[in-house]
Amino acid sequence: MSLVNLEAVHKRFGEFEVLSNINLSVSEGEIVAIIGRSGSGKSTLLRCINGLEPVQQGRITVDGTEVTAANADLNNLRQRVGMVFQSYNLFPHLSVERNVTLALKVVRKTPYAEARDIAHEVITKVGLADKFGAYPDELSGGQQQRVAIARSLAMGPKVMLFDEITSALDPELVGEVLRVLEALAADGMTMLLVTHEMKFAKTVGNRTVFMHEGRIHEEGDSRETLEHPRTPELTGFLDAVLH
Amino acid sequence: MIREFGSEDILFLLLATRWTILLTLASALIGGTIALVVAVLRIVPLRPANWLAIGYINLVQGTPVLGQLFIFFFGFSVFGWSVGAWTAAVTAFSIYASAYLAEIWRGGLQSVPKTQWESSAALGLTYLQRLRYIIVPQAVRINIPPTVGFIVQLIKNTSLASVIGFVELSRAGQMLNNATFAPMSIYLTVAAIYFVICYSLSNVSQRLERRIHVAR
Ligand SMILES: Nc1ncnc2c1ncn2[C@@H]1O[C@H](COP(=O)(O)OP(=O)(O)OP(=O)(O)O)[C@@H](O)[C@H]1O
Ligand SMILES: [Mg+2]
Numbered sequence: 211m212s213l214v215n216l217e218a219v220h221k222r223f224g225e226f227e228v229l230s231n232i233n234l235s236v237s238e239g240e241i242v243a244i245i246g247r248s249g250s251g252k253s254t255l256l257r258c259i260n261g262l263e264p265v266q267q268g269r270i271t272v273d274g275t276e277v278t279a280a281n282a283d284l285n286n287l288r289q290r291v292g293m294v295f296q297s298y299n300l301f302p303h304l305s306v307e308r309n310v311t312l313a314l315k316v317v318r319k320t321p322y323a324e325a326r327d328i329a330h331e332v333i334t335k336v337g338l339a340d341k342f343g344a345y346p347d348e349l350s351g352g353q354q355q356r357v358a359i360a361r362s363l364a365m366g367p368k369v370m371l372f373d374e375i376t377s378a379l380d381p382e383l384v385g386e387v388l389r390v391l392e393a394l395a396a397d398g399m400t401m402l403l404v405t406h407e408m409k410f411a412k413t414v415g416n417r418t419v420f421m422h423e424g425r426i427h428e429e430g431d432s433r434e435t436l437e438h439p440r441t442p443e444l445t446g447f448l449d450a451v452l453h
Numbered sequence: 454m455i456r457e458f459g460s461e462d463i464l465f466l467l468l469a470t471r472w473t474i475l476l477t478l479a480s481a482l483i484g485g486t487i488a489l490v491v492a493v494l495r496i497v498p499l500r501p502a503n504w505l506a507i508g509y510i511n512l513v514q515g516t517p518v519l520g521q522l523f524i525f526f527f528g529f530s531v532f533g534w535s536v537g538a539w540t541a542a543v544t545a546f547s548i549y550a551s552a553y554l555a556e557i558w559r560g561g562l563q564s565v566p567k568t569q570w571e572s573s574a575a576l577g578l579t580y581l582q583r584l585r586y587i588i589v590p591q592a593v594r595i596n597i598p599p600t601v602g603f604i605v606q607l608i609k610n611t612s613l614a615s616v617i618g619f620v621e622l623s624r625a626g627q628m629l630n631n632a633t634f635a636p637m638s639i640y641l642t643v644a645a646i647y648f649v650i651c652y653s654l655s656n657v658s659q660r661l662e663r664r665i666h667v668a669r
Contacts, residue, residue, distance in 0.1 A: 260575060289577040299572035303590050313576035316586055358572075365576065 213238045213369055213400050214259060219268030219278075221254055221424075228254045230424045232268070236369070236402060241395055243411035243432060244404045246421030247447060252404040255421065256371045259402070260284075260291045273368045289317060292362030292370040296377050298354040300346040300361070306333065307342050310361045318365070325364075332360040336390050352383030356390055363394075370394065372403035406451060412436045420444045458635040463642060469625030470646055476611045476621060479543045481604055484550025491555035493584065496562050506555065513552035519613055521545040526617040538619035542611070550607055557599045561592035594665050601658035605651045622646060 214236040221229035228251045236242055244252050257263040258270060261277045261284040270277040275287045301309050310329040314320040320328070333339060336356035346354055355375055362370060372391070376384045388410055394401065395414050405411055411418055415432040420443075422428075428435060428444050439445045495506035513521075526541035536544075565588050573583040615624035626643040630636050 262571060262574065285577045285579050287577075288575055291575075293572075293575040295568065295572060297568060299568045301569065301573070301587055301591075303594075312586060313573075313578060316582050317577045361576070 211238075212236055213240075213273055214402070215269075215271045216259075217269045219258065219265050219270060221251075221258055221263065221265045228424050229258070229265070232426060234419065234426065234429075236400060238368075238400055239398045241399075241401045241414060241416045242403070243415035243418045244402060244421060245406070245408070245411060245418060245447070246427075250421040251424045252421050253373050256293070256373050256402060256404060259371060260288050260293055262293075285317070289313075289365050290368045292359075292365065292367035294355070294358050294362055294370070294372050294375050296374040298346075298351070298358045298378075300354055300357055302346050304345075305342075306338065306344050306346075306349075306357050309346070309357060310364045313361070313365055328364050329360075332363040333357070335363065335393070336360045337386070350383060351379045352386045355379065355387050359387075359390055359394075369400040369402070372401065372405070374404050374406065377406060408436060408448070408451060420447065422447075456633055458629070458633045458638045462629050462633065462639070465629065466622065466625055466639075466642055466646060469620055470622050470650075472619070473608065473611050473621040473623075474650070476539075476542055476546060476614060476619070477604065477608045480546035480550050480607060480611070483543065483547035485554055487547065487551035488554035488558060491551060492558040492562060495555065495559045497580070510552045510555055513548055514556075518545060518549045518610060519616065521549060522613060522617050538614070538617045541617055542614040542619045546607065546611060546614070549610075550603070553603055554600065557603060558592065558596055560599075561596035562588055564595055565591045594662070597658055597662050597665070601654060605654055608651055608654075609647060 212235040214234070216232050216234045219229055219232040220227060232255065234242075244255065246252050254263060258265050259272060259277065261282065265278055268278065272287060273290050275290075276282060277284070277287060301312065304312060307326070307329050310333060311320075311322075311325040314325040314328060315322070330339070330342070333342060336359055338353060338356055338360070341349060341353060341357070346357070349357065358375075376387050379387065384407070388407065391401070391403070391410075392414055403415075412432050417429065418432040418435045419426055420428040420435070420439075420441075422443050428439065428441050435444070436448065439448060491506045491509060494502040495510070497503070522541060522545045525544045526536060526538065529536045529541075562584075569587050569591065570583055573587040578586065611621055612623035614621055615627065618624075620628070622643055626639050629639050633639065
């Protein structure tokens with residue numbers, strides 16, 4: 211059974227169709243890399259999956275919940291779908307610990323001691339046990355991004371959405387974030403990740419989806435797709451990012 | 454009849470100052486509570502609520518406080534309610550403060566980046582939870598200086614309540630002047646009292662701002 215399923219999804223901003231007829235099915239434990247040029251609709255695709263953007267046509271289901279239903283309980287769904295953004299978006303007025311425990315306490319009503327234990331566990335997992343009490347502006351970009359991952363993990367999501375989470379980082383900080391993703395992959399987390407790290411897409415991704423002008427232009431096994439592109443558009447794109 | 458300006462007069466002014474402070478406090482508290490609701494109605498993604506808030510703000514900001522004071526003081530008697538100067542003044546200044554504070558706070562709420570709404574939504578927080586735990590705490594820090602600035606204006610503006618016979622600091626000054634004809638000493642004392650209150654308030658605000666910054 212697929213965990214995330216998109217059927218004939220169309221998304222428009224006004225007249226402009228940003229996503230055209232997207233069909234995508236992601237199974238539990240699968241890691242899907244989404245690549246494509248700027249403006250091809252990659253972020254919009256992820257944002258439709260957790261209902262941050264409404265769609266005009268088609269059906270999206272995640273973990274048995276129909277996201278596109280008129281009465282969908284999005285706040286409930288989002289507890290099961292983690293999302294990490296390019297610009298980290300930590301809460302600047304809260305410490306690392308409280309960034310991570312906030313949703314547990316407010317949304318889940320988890321008792322304080324338990325929330326703290328969960329926070330300890332996930333913050334340790336991303337390698338920041340010594341930064342528990344720090345504030346976001348005291349952390350490097352790479353550290354902030356790892357806290358953002360921990361913040362999502364604390365809710366115990368079924369699937370994680372990553373939107374170019376290393377793009378805003380200095381090159382020397384990219385590795386520490388990718389290692390966290392690799393550890394999540396090894397744990398069997400289902401992931402959809404928009405990335406420009408082709409090597410990472412190839413080695414960690416099971417499947418690669420190439421977006422072009424709002425459509426899934428090409429998709430398949432990551433290694434196969436990235437080593438032997440079938441369309442001139444993907445060939446051109448790979449040439450451009452690799453050189 | 455005519456006497457010298459003496460220390461008992463200073464005491465008289467200080468006692469009247471209580472009413473200036475009480476009127477300001479009451480109006481800021483009641484007005485602030487209304488302002489919070491109006492500011493939120495102004496930003497929720499619900500058109501009719503936005504219109505309601507905008508209409509209210511424009512109506513209040515588009516009329517002079519002096520007129521509002523008269524309306525509440527004399528207006529209610531048309532309906533057979535007799536309203537004291539205190540009630541009329543608190544009502545008028547609360548409404549006046551609510552519109553201005555709502556506009557100030559709306560600006561603060563909207564200056565929190567949209568990404569903060571999104572990342573808290575992505576964690577499953579409801580609209581009101583996002584507002585309460587993420588947006589408002591960040592807006593508060595931005596809002597302290599303009600809010601204090603407005604309250605300093607409010608303190609000085611409460612002197613308008615003297616027109617409906619409410620005895621606060623300015624009105625007390627006028628009364629003394631009628632008895633002593635020593636306008637310079639009286640009004641310099643009155644001005645000095647306003648200055649001390651307003652200056653201390655600005656000072657506290659600056660300290661508060663620094664503290665909140667350190668503790669986020
Ligand atoms: N809120 C919006 N209103 C109008 N148009 C939008 C909005 N958000 C995105 N778009 C447009 O939709 C298209 C797809 O945007 P999207 O952000 O999904 O692209 P992307 O593939 O993630 O690009 P990038 O690699 O630059 O992040 C772009 O042309 C963009 O200008
Ligand atoms: Mg994008």
